[in-house]
Amino acid sequence: MASRNTLHVEVVTAERELYNGEADMVSAPGAEGRLGILPRHAALLTFLTPGELRITLRDAEEPLFVSGGFLEVLNNNVTVLADTAEHAEEIDQARAEEARRRAQERLTQAQSDVERAELQGALERAVTRLRVSELARRRSRRRIEMPTQQ
Structure with missing residues (x-):
């Protein structure tokens, strides 16, 4: 569960779950440009374009490739429904x-x-x-x- 100072992030495709955990920030390739999502972000639903989805937690990060999809922010929860996605090191x-x-x-x-x-x-x-x-x-x-x- 996300605290007031973190987000809960879930990144899924039809095949698998790539990430399910806390984050300080999510940086995503939105249809209108790069998005930075911080705790207590306003509700949002947007398309994703192919690019890097970066999840940051303290001094660590999780870089992912997403080919497109949707990103939803609601009540400190970020849900990414990606068409396809993979961890950067899997490429x-x-x-x-x-x-x-x-x-x-x-x-x-x-x-x-x-x-x-x-x-x-x-x-x-x-x-x-x-x-x-x-x-x-x-x-x-x-x-x-x-x-x-x-």
Whole structure:
């Protein structure tokens, strides 16, 4: 349960729960720009764009890649329903680089606006995954320790 000085944060996808715990701050890629969520934030519901979702607790952080989804803030609770998401250290850089290269190649051969838009989205996701992984590696801050579940 969140205290008056922290938030309770839950990050989930259809496949799994990536984070469930306390936080001092959440930084998220909102549809209208980067969002900073602190305790006692006003109620909010927004779309997320592909990017880094960063959860901070004291001197540790949990960097995540989200491909899009929704973020809700209500009564010191932050709920992220992500289309897909992964911890920064789980990102396979070689696979993400290959996806980026493939999307770029296919983009030059796109036959329609719909195909071009889909490939542009795939390219954006691949580039963003690489950037999130690199930023997390450079920062190298201590990760948030999650309690073990029985």
